[in-house]
């Protein structure tokens with residue numbers, strides 16, 4: 001198991017390693033609002049991926065909510081995370097999904113190695129816009145067709161207040177839809193679909209999921 005170059009925050013990685021060891025759940029906790037919203041994000045993304053055998057990178061895969069579901073659907077999936085215990089959870093459940101320790105800002109893959117890259121529920125754990133840009137850029141570099149990313153929307157008052165008041169060692173930063181749209185544009189990507197999750201007006205929904213294409217057609 002090779003490790004990529006990294007620029008990760010060691011305090012954050014240590015916290016995730018501990019959380020992974022304690023058994024970060026694969027199932028969403030649908031008794032909580034964030035669990036319900038995360039499940040909706042997953043369902044929307046799955047609805048955007050046709051039943052075909054794609055090569056998919058799940059970047060910041062955690063215990064494999066996306067990786068396991070996409071593997072079940074016969075895709076060829078690689079789960080990447082900087083916390084080894086997260087990867088172990090996937091390994092304990094299936095041998096069909098490859099896993100690799102690495103940093104989403106320095107993906108250890110050649111250009112266009114995957115058809116699709118999913119980078120969801122992870123950008124909020126990077127501290128700065130530069131780090132988020134680097135991660136988005138890497139997602140586009142290693143993808144041939146589509147990139148899925150999400151926005152933990154700082155224009156949603158409840159989400160931005162919640163993230164500001166977090167006192168634990170996990171980094172959580174709310175950021176804007178326009179920041180991610182600009183990052184996609186700089187990577188020559190085109191937004192071909194997006195959905196606000198948790199509120200009917202997309203601009204102020206707590207989560208926004210984006211499907212972006214590398215092809216020149218689309219509705220940027």
Ligand SMILES: C[S@@+](CC[C@H](N)C(=O)[O-])C[C@H]1O[C@@H](n2cnc3c(N)ncnc32)[C@H](O)[C@@H]1O
Nearest residue numbers: 016060061062065081082083103104120121125
């Ligand atoms: C909230 S979990 C989300 C997991 C998964 N994407 C999902 O939606 O269920 C965030 C994951 O990102 C990982 N992570 C955070 N920063 C990372 C980085 N710089 N590189 C790789 N993984 C990272 C953590 O270890 C954790 O497993």
